[in-house]
Amino acid sequence: MHYIKNLRQYGIFIVFGIICLIISFITPQFLTVSNWTIIITQVSINALLAFGVTFVIITGGIDLSLGSIVAVAGVSAAMLAHPDSYPVLVPVFAGLFAGLLIGAFNGFIITKSKIAPFIVTLGTMTIGRGLALILSNGRPVSNLSDSFVFIGSGKIMGIPVLIVILIVMFILCSLILNRTILGRYIYAVGGNEQAARASGINVTQVKMTVYSVSGLLAGLAGILLTSRITTGQPNAGAGFELDAIAAVVIGGTSTTGGKGSIAGTLIGVLLIGVINNSLDLLNVTSYYQQVVMGIIIIGAVVLDSMNQKSNS
Amino acid sequence: MHPADEQILKVNGLSKSFFGVKALDNIHFDLKRGEVHALMGENGAGKSTFMKILIGLLKADAGSISFNSEQIENMDVHSIMQKGISMIHQEILMVPDLSVAQNIFLGREIKRAYLLDELAINQQAENLLLSMGLNINVRTKAKNLSIAELQLIEIAKAVSNNARVIIMDEPSSALSEKEVEILFNTIKDLKSKGVAIIYISHKMEEIYQIADRITVLRDGKYITTKHTAELDKSSLISLMVGRELEELFSASSTAQQEVILKVKNLNTKGKFSDINFEVYAGEVLGIAGLMGAGRTEIARAIFGLDSFESGEIMLKGKKLKIRSPKDAIREGIGYVSEDRKALGFIPELSVKQNISLSSILNYSKAWFINEKKEEKASSKIAQQLNIKASGLNQKVMNLSGGNQQKVVIARVLMAYPSLIILDEPTRGIDIGAKQEIYKLIRQLTETGLAVIMISSELPEILGMSNRVLVLSKGKQKTILTQKEASQEKIMQYALH
Numbered sequence: 001m002h003y004i005k006n007l008r009q010y011g012i013f014i015v016f017g018i019i020c021l022i023i024s025f026i027t028p029q030f031l032t033v034s035n036w037t038i039i040i041t042q043v044s045i046n047a048l049l050a051f052g053v054t055f056v057i058i059t060g061g062i063d064l065s066l067g068s069i070v071a072v073a074g075v076s077a078a079m080l081a082h083p084d085s086y087p088v089l090v091p092v093f094a095g096l097f098a099g100l101l102i103g104a105f106n107g108f109i110i111t112k113s114k115i116a117p118f119i120v121t122l123g124t125m126t127i128g129r130g131l132a133l134i135l136s137n138g139r140p141v142s143n144l145s146d147s148f149v150f151i152g153s154g155k156i157m158g159i160p161v162l163i164v165i166l167i168v169m170f171i172l173c174s175l176i177l178n179r180t181i182l183g184r185y186i187y188a189v190g191g192n193e194q195a196a197r198a199s200g201i202n203v204t205q206v207k208m209t210v211y212s213v214s215g216l217l218a219g220l221a222g223i224l225l226t227s228r229i230t231t232g233q234p235n236a237g238a239g240f241e242l243d244a245i246a247a248v249v250i251g252g253t254s255t256t257g258g259k260g261s262i263a264g265t266l267i268g269v270l271l272i273g274v275i276n277n278s279l280d281l282l283n284v285t286s287y288y289q290q291v292v293m294g295i296i297i298i299g300a301v302v303l304d305s306m307n308q309k310s311n312s
Numbered sequence: 313m314h315p316a317d318e319q320i321l322k323v324n325g326l327s328k329s330f331f332g333v334k335a336l337d338n339i340h341f342d343l344k345r346g347e348v349h350a351l352m353g354e355n356g357a358g359k360s361t362f363m364k365i366l367i368g369l370l371k372a373d374a375g376s377i378s379f380n381s382e383q384i385e386n387m388d389v390h391s392i393m394q395k396g397i398s399m400i401h402q403e404i405l406m407v408p409d410l411s412v413a414q415n416i417f418l419g420r421e422i423k424r425a426y427l428l429d430e431l432a433i434n435q436q437a438e439n440l441l442l443s444m445g446l447n448i449n450v451r452t453k454a455k456n457l458s459i460a461e462l463q464l465i466e467i468a469k470a471v472s473n474n475a476r477v478i479i480m481d482e483p484s485s486a487l488s489e490k491e492v493e494i495l496f497n498t499i500k501d502l503k504s505k506g507v508a509i510i511y512i513s514h515k516m517e518e519i520y521q522i523a524d525r526i527t528v529l530r531d532g533k534y535i536t537t538k539h540t541a542e543l544d545k546s547s548l549i550s551l552m553v554g555r556e557l558e559e560l561f562s563a564s565s566t567a568q569q570e571v572i573l574k575v576k577n578l579n580t581k582g583k584f585s586d587i588n589f590e591v592y593a594g595e596v597l598g599i600a601g602l603m604g605a606g607r608t609e610i611a612r613a614i615f616g617l618d619s620f621e622s623g624e625i626m627l628k629g630k631k632l633k634i635r636s637p638k639d640a641i642r643e644g645i646g647y648v649s650e651d652r653k654a655l656g657f658i659p660e661l662s663v664k665q666n667i668s669l670s671s672i673l674n675y676s677k678a679w680f681i682n683e684k685k686e687e688k689a690s691s692k693i694a695q696q697l698n699i700k701a702s703g704l705n706q707k708v709m710n711l712s713g714g715n716q717q718k719v720v721i722a723r724v725l726m727a728y729p730s731l732i733i734l735d736e737p738t739r740g741i742d743i744g745a746k747q748e749i750y751k752l753i754r755q756l757t758e759t760g761l762a763v764i765m766i767s768s769e770l771p772e773i774l775g776m777s778n779r780v781l782v783l784s785k786g787k788q789k790t791i792l793t794q795k796e797a798s799q800e801k802i803m804q805y806a807l808h
Contacts, residue, residue: 180679181672188669191658198617198655199669199723200641258660 011303012252016267016274023278030278037160043273044162045070045221045228047266049244050251051173052217054265055210057248058177059190060257061117063211065106066218066244068128070237073098073222075132078141078232081148088147095223096216102128103215107208125241132234141232152227162224169217174262186210190257246293247272250300271296318345320508321397321477326375328361335361339375339534341527343477348499348509350523350540354552354768358532359512363479366510367399368392379477398470399479406462408455413437415454416469440472441465444498460491467498471507478502479510484518485604496522514602516545516807528552546800549807553770553799566594567778571629572762573645573731575614578623583609584786587623591731591762596753598777599766600802606786607766608650611733615647616640617655628730641670646729648720650736650766652713656720659709663701664690666708666719671726693722698748714745721752731762738772750776770799784808 024031049066056063077095080086102124109120154161177183185206188196197203221240226232251268253260272293279289321343328336336358343349353359364370366377368389377385384392406415413434414421422432437450446464454462463483470478484492499509499522511523519526519540526543528535528551535551543551570593578587584606591597599607613620616634625632627643634640637647649655657666667690668675675686691704697718701711708719717737724732734753738746753776757763767773773780780797782789782805789805 179681179683181676181681182679184665184669184672184681187661187665188658191660192654194654195656195658196669198615198637198647198649199658200638200727201669202636202638258658 012250012264012267012271012300016271019271020274023274023281027278027281029281035277035281037163039270039273039277040166041160041162042277043269044166045225046240046243046247046272047166047269048169048217048221048224049240050247050265050269051169051262052214053241053244054173054248054251054253054260054262055177055186056117056214057190057245057253057255058186058257058260059207059210060193061110061207061210062121062245062255063103063106063214064118064121064241065102065124065128066214066221066241067237067239068125068132069099069102069215069218070222070225070240071132071234072102072128072135073219074226074236075136075141075232075234077148077223078144078226079135081144081226081232083143083145085145088145088151091148092151092223095226096219099215099217099219099222100212101215103212103218104208106215107211110211111204111207129234129238136232136234138234140234142230144227144230144232149227149230152224152229162228165220165224169220170262170266177262182206182209187258190259192258243272246297250297252300252304254304268300319343320345320380322378323366324376324378326362326365326377327373328365328370329373335532336365336372337532339529339532341534341537343508343510345476345508346503346506347524348503348511348522350511350513350519350526351529352519352526352548352552353529354770357529357552359529360481361532362529363399363481363510363512366392366479367397393473396474396476397479398473398475398477399481400463400466400470400483401481406454406466409453411451411453412441412448412457412465413450416440416450416465416472436472440468444468444471444501458491460487460494463487464494464498467502471502475507477508477510479512481512482514483511484513484515492518514807516548520545549800549803553803566757566760568593568595568760572627573614573764574624574626574629575610576624576626578610578613578620578625580609580613580618580620582786584613584783587788589781589788589791591764592778593730593760593762594757595778596757596763596765596776598773598780599764599783600768600770600773600780601783601806603768604785605783605806607783608735609786610783611647611735611764611766614640615645615733617647641727641729644728644730646724646727646732648717648724648732648734648737650739652716652720652740657708657716657723660707662705662707663694663699663711663719664704667693667722667726670723671728674726689726690722693726697722697752712741712745714741714748717741717745717749721749725756729761731764732756733764733766735766736768737765738767738769770802773797773802774799782806 029035053063053066073095076098077091080094081088081091106121106124109115110117151161156164177186185196185201188199188201189203189206193203222237225236247268248260248265249255249268250271251260251264251266253264275292275296276289279292319342323339323341326336326339327334339362351359361370365372368387372385375385376383379395379397384395407418410418416437417433422429422436434450441448441450446468448457448461448465467478483495487495502509513519523540525537525539526548527537528548530552571590572593573591575587575589579585587610589597601607609618612618614625616636616639625634627645632643634643658669664687668686672681675682675689687704694704699718699722700715708716711719737749753763753765765773765776774797778794780792780802782792782802784806789808792801
């Protein structure tokens with residue numbers, strides 16, 4: 001019994017393994033270094049967004065403004081990244097700062113007004129999109145410096161910079177969630193907000209932090225995307241928040257809060273990437289890919305809720 | 313028309329257990345047409361469990377209920393309501409944004425060819441209220457009415473449902489004197505129409521004013537049924553509380569001279585006023601009072617869960633400014649809530665993680681938790697408190713109530729408080745765990761900890777407290793010493 005329970009707990013990891021195994025039998029190109037480099041590079045931006053929103057979802061919240069933050073951060077960075085204008089750190093910091101600012105704004109409104117995070121971030125999503133259009137005058141910002149473009153397409157010791165950033169962020173976010181006081185408080189607030197407060201936790205501070213972190217990581221994602229496509233697009237990132245949330249949910253994080261993990265989220269992100277990649281390899285049109293993805297999202301949550309019922 | 317002695321409801325040998333604890337044990341009860349029958353007992357005597365079974369919200373383990381000579385003990389809520397038994401709940405269950413008429417006909421709307429017939433609904437609601445002498449506009453939204461009006465409308469709704477038995481649970485608790493008069497007139501009117509009423513109230517004067525007969529429950533057992541005229545107030549009180557003190561408690565002699573907590577003129581409008589007391593090192597100060605007397609509200613104010621309007625709280629001679637539980641914990645105040653599930657623990661976190669939650673800073677360095685230190689400290693206190701779990705990593709949601717309570721107490725103690733407030737510390741836990749918690753309280757006072765214990769169980773209050781503060785309707789009535797305190801005396805002050 002105990003064995004089966006443990007198996008269930010790691011359900012998504014096992015499902016991921018099985019799917020990879022099956023695909024590798026069908027398409028021999030799948031299990032090659034070059035193919036996996038493509039997969040991981042493709043999912044890296046979604047991964048950063050998903051890591052950030054994992055924190056938010058574990059506290060029982062949601063962040064729908066991610067895609068718009070990507071656009072605002074991307075446009076802001078691009079505007080400062082023209083050749084011979086500023087050192088590359090300036091546009092990077094500008095992008096990160098824009099993300100942090102919008103995230104902190106989300107956290108501030110949510111904790112002060114007690115309005116549902118869904119509504120607040122839905123508002124910020126629209127505001128953010130508008131800001132990106134205003135900043136760029138509605139036009140793509142191009143002509144970016146080589147050093148800025150390097151971030152999204154360069155390699156360090158043969159490894160794409162995107163993948164290096166992904167690995168660093170994965171380790172950092174896992175450490176925060178598993179080893180720090182903040183991580184413990186995030187689980188506590190999501191598990192039972194009232195009890196967390198009665199245990200002496202500053203709930204407002206915890207929520208402010210998770211929305212700020214989510215914004216910051218979305219800002220980073222915006223910089224990476226801009227660098228990769230070599231333009232700051234005011235319309236970039238639309239709908240990205242839904243992919244990120246889907247990955248988090250597939251990864252076993254409960255939308256009611258209190259449980260979840262960064263490792264699960266990474267698997268969720270990779271699963272989405274692998275499915276899209278293999279359907280590409282099998283020449284399945286992208287229309288079908290969307291249907292498959294939807295089925296997987298619902299299937300993951302159904303599995304999870306069945307798991308919960310059998311536990312209680 | 314209705315012979316007064318015609319029996320309408322008969323309950324025989326009703327029993328119900330929760331997790332092995334008997335909440336109701338062989339209850340007998342009967343109700344006659346046109347009678348007001350008061351159901352009396354302390355908090356936890358089993359009144360609400362009994363009523364929940366009667367209206368079909370709970371299933372009895374044993375016993376029978378016959379209503380108009382029909383067995384109804386296995387019917388669900390809806391069928392029982394259709395048969396004619398309705399309950400007016402303490403909290404009003406109306407949809408605030410619907411009109412009075414829409415609320416009255418909620419769930420059985422009058423239709424005309426699949427569409428709502430608002431005209432007929434309004435007309436019928438109006439007739440109904442008029443027949444009960446109520447002058448309320450049926451088009452008013454429920455949220456714009458007073459609680460008294462809503463309560464009377466609830467009664468009207470029950471009547472329009474052809475209720476033959478109406479259960480009223482503390483119906484007057486939110487009413488002004490004048491509104492109580494309207495309520496009583498309505499009850500008299502219902503009586504004359506042959507409707508029988510089960511009346512639950514803690515207010516003695518009301519019982520003697522309105523009830524024909526009184527049934528007393530105590531500790532889930534049936535005690536007696538008497539005509540109101542045959543039972544004076546003091547005998548009623550002793551019937552309600554009169555039980556032997558169990559051998560659960562040990563006398564305390566550790567109270568010291570040092571004042572730990574001093575509460576001065578604590579006030580919050582509508583909750584409590586002029587609260588003044590001190591708690592000494594090594595002492596248990598019991599706080600007694602009926603539900604709604606303001607006990608928990610005072611505890612929440614001291615702990616920073618709610619703010620208070622005026623007054624002072626001093627700990628060891630230092631005036632405190634507490635804005636949140638975080639401040640209170642830092643100053644050395646601990647609180648174990650009456651509502652373990654809502655305010656006690658985080659279900660998804662492990663035993664260890666719950667225990668260390670309030671004191672995690674002591675087991676960390678530069679934001680990072682030192683898991684070895686955390687494990688060592690929580691394992692030590694888990695052993696001391698005899699927490700039974702499969703391991704420190706077991707989720708707290710999978711523990712028994714008693715062990716969950718111990719985890720909460722462990723968490724509070726880990727923050728090194730000099731005062732702890734225990735709010736109903738033994739509610740809903742089995743007798744073995746209860747005894748352990750009493751023993752623990754003694755051990756804690758021996759180390760000089762000051763304890764405030766709020767409890768509805770008078771034997772617990774009497775057995776554990778050095779002094780007993782009695783509250784009634786948000787006011788501090790008296791502080792009794794251990795010698796002065798008795799169940800009768802506490803009840804007298806609490807009912808005052």
